[in-house]
Amino acid sequence: MIQIQNVTRSFGSTLAVNNVSLVIKKGDLFGLLGPNGAGKSTLINVIIGLLKADSGEVSFSGFDGIVDRREIKKILGLVPQDYAFYLNYSAEENVRFFAGLYGLRGKALTKAVGKALDFTGLGRDNKKPARTYSGGMKRRLNIACGIAHDPEIIVLDEPTVGIDPQSRNHILRSVENLKHQGRTIIYTTHYMEEAENICSEIAIMDKGKIIAQGTQEQLKQMIQDSFRIIFYLKRPQAVDLEPFLKIPGVKYAEYRELVLTITSEVGISNLNHLTEEINRQQIILANIKSDSPSLETVFLTLTGRSLRD
Amino acid sequence: MKILFVAQNQIRLISKNTVILALFTLAPVFLIFLFGQAFEEIFASAEGGTGAGIRALDYFGITLLNLVVIQGTSLAAWAFFKEKRFNTEIRLFLAPLSRWELLSGIFLGTLISLLSISFLILLLLRLVLSVEYGSSYGVILLLLAGETLLASSLGFSLGVLFGQEKAANAVTSTLVPLLALLGGSYFIIPEKGFFNTLSYVSPLRWINLAMLDAASKTPSHEYLAKALLFCFILSFLLLLSVGLKTRRQK
Numbered sequence: 143m144i145q146i147q148n149v150t151r152s153f154g155s156t157l158a159v160n161n162v163s164l165v166i167k168k169g170d171l172f173g174l175l176g177p178n179g180a181g182k183s184t185l186i187n188v189i190i191g192l193l194k195a196d197s198g199e200v201s202f203s204g205f206d207g208i209v210d211r212r213e214i215k216k217i218l219g220l221v222p223q224d225y226a227f228y229l230n231y232s233a234e235e236n237v238r239f240f241a242g243l244y245g246l247r248g249k250a251l252t253k254a255v256g257k258a259l260d261f262t263g264l265g266r267d268n269k270k271p272a273r274t275y276s277g278g279m280k281r282r283l284n285i286a287c288g289i290a291h292d293p294e295i296i297v298l299d300e301p302t303v304g305i306d307p308q309s310r311n312h313i314l315r316s317v318e319n320l321k322h323q324g325r326t327i328i329y330t331t332h333y334m335e336e337a338e339n340i341c342s343e344i345a346i347m348d349k350g351k352i353i354a355q356g357t358q359e360q361l362k363q364m365i366q367d368s369f370r371i372i373f374y375l376k377r378p379q380a381v382d383l384e385p386f387l388k389i390p391g392v393k394y395a396e397y398r399e400l401v402l403t404i405t406s407e408v409g410i411s412n413l414n415h416l417t418e419e420i421n422r423q424q425i426i427l428a429n430i431k432s433d434s435p436s437l438e439t440v441f442l443t444l445t446g447r448s449l450r451d
Numbered sequence: 452m453k454i455l456f457v458a459q460n461q462i463r464l465i466s467k468n469t470v471i472l473a474l475f476t477l478a479p480v481f482l483i484f485l486f487g488q489a490f491e492e493i494f495a496s497a498e499g500g501t502g503a504g505i506r507a508l509d510y511f512g513i514t515l516l517n518l519v520v521i522q523g524t525s526l527a528a529w530a531f532f533k534e535k536r537f538n539t540e541i542r543l544f545l546a547p548l549s550r551w552e553l554l555s556g557i558f559l560g561t562l563i564s565l566l567s568i569s570f571l572i573l574l575l576l577r578l579v580l581s582v583e584y585g586s587s588y589g590v591i592l593l594l595l596a597g598e599t600l601l602a603s604s605l606g607f608s609l610g611v612l613f614g615q616e617k618a619a620n621a622v623t624s625t626l627v628p629l630l631a632l633l634g635g636s637y638f639i640i641p642e643k644g645f646f647n648t649l650s651y652v653s654p655l656r657w658i659n660l661a662m663l664d665a666a667s668k669t670p671s672h673e674y675l676a677k678a679l680l681f682c683f684i685l686s687f688l689l690l691l692s693v694g695l696k697t698r699r700q701k
Contacts, residue, residue, distance in 0.1 A: 190545060192541065192545065216547050218545060220542065225538060227539060228537055230467040231467070235463075240546070243456070
């Protein structure tokens with residue numbers, strides 16, 4: 143179990159993590175969800191010990207954060223947001239070196255390297271220099287380097303940024319496999335659909351604070367009356383969002399590329415007012431769709447902003 | 452064991468960098484050949500001074516070799532900063548090894564790589580250009596080893612002390628040519644005057660003098676102790692500063 147208690151960390155006058163407390167249970171696939179700049183990576187760096195908290199503490203069950211620092215390092219595996227490997231090395235050489243830092247040698251090292259490369263689907267292309275790899279392969283190599291020493295706790299910091307859907311799916315399935323193998327996983331992302339797909343427990347972070355935490359069901363329960371109505375416009379035209387935002391119950395309104403999205407806190411009880419406003423602005427519609435609450439809606443409801451704002 | 456593992460990785464990384472290898476081995480051979488040809492007549496007609504009775508190729512085969520070896524400072528700084536550049540320092544810091552083990556491993560790997568490169572250039576110069584190094588090969592190798600240690604310590608300490616690649620590179624690219632200029636790498640140091648006095652502070656002056664002496668027909672080795680002391684004491688002080696800085700960072 144990882145216990146984070148009242149952790150605060152600032153950089154100059156910027157408060158990156160503000161009094162955060164969390165409990166991550168053994169075997170959890172814990173999602174840390176939030177927009178870019180929410181403080182996720184800073185919190186992760188404090189958890190793994192790369193950054194010192196200004197106040198508060200992080201403890202691992204059975205370990206003391208300071209006395210057993212080396213022991214904690216042995217059970218941690220990190221997949222950082224940016225690629226962290228040598229571009230002149232092949233996948234095999236990279237994984238071999240980083241796994242070797244954990245004391246693996248000889249047959250045990252070769253076995254661990256092979257396992258990590260097979261797990262990430264790099265078993266075949268592991269002799270070429272990493273600089274020749276595609277974005278997806280580099281992401282997978284980044285993961286292989288972080289898990290080859292068979293850590294109990296794996297921290298993945300935005301592991302799917304900037305890759306094709308095929309590689310993303312491969313990574314998501316791999317993360318699920320790691321959970322099935324009994325690993326405790328901390329997974330940070332700003333893609334809410336990823337957190338929805340794989341995480342058993344989710345904390346939503348914004349401006350350095352945890353604004354909600356629980357299982358998906360618990361989080362959605364928080365906004366059970368929220369409803370998202372999506373109006374698809376037939377052709378490009380000017381849309382004034384202000385009148386929509388003045389309608390009682392409307393929490394959020396966005397117009398982007400022929401799509402007008404309204405998030406309502408009062409279910410569909412204000413649908414009449416919305417259609418009246420649509421007519422008043424002479425908006426010509428092609429289609430209308432409604433969405434049940436998602437993590438995106440949870441974030442919108444709690445912050446009034448989109449995850450990608 | 453972990454120090455050796457990190458050092459081994461360092462050597463492999465440098466050996467895989469073909470640009471660095473070409474710059475440090477083939478380029479100097481070509482440069483020394485050019486200098487040897489360009490200044491041959493001047494050296495042949497010289498009557499007095501340190502260069503009397505020596506071929507231009509033999510003079511630059513020593514002084515430019517030493518310039519290249521001291522230029523290893525930038526390779527040592529690169530060795531330190533490449534972990535930042537590749538973002539691999541995050542993995543190294545997270546691995547169960549101390550900062551001391553990590554830095555020692557990187558330093559040792561760089562030192563061994565630079566030593567190998569230095570000896571390789573020496574071999575190339577001897578075999579390809581027939582540069583004359585006399586019969587005291589042990590002394591020549593010892594001086595190269597001392598200078599390599601100095602270059603590695605200097606580059607490494609600049610990396611650790613400055614922390615910023617641009618700052619360290621700025622110091623390296625100013626300091627190394629200055630030491631080389633004062634050490635007589637580009638031209639023979641006058642026997643008297645201000646420049647001669649100033650040149651006393653450059654370790655390259657002593658290394659060049661000791662090596663030119665060792666390569667001569669009747670070596671006296673009068674500069675050997677001074678050159679080696681310069682290298683070892685400076686290296687010790689530089690590494691001590693790294694140790695103190697690392698300790699404070701802890």
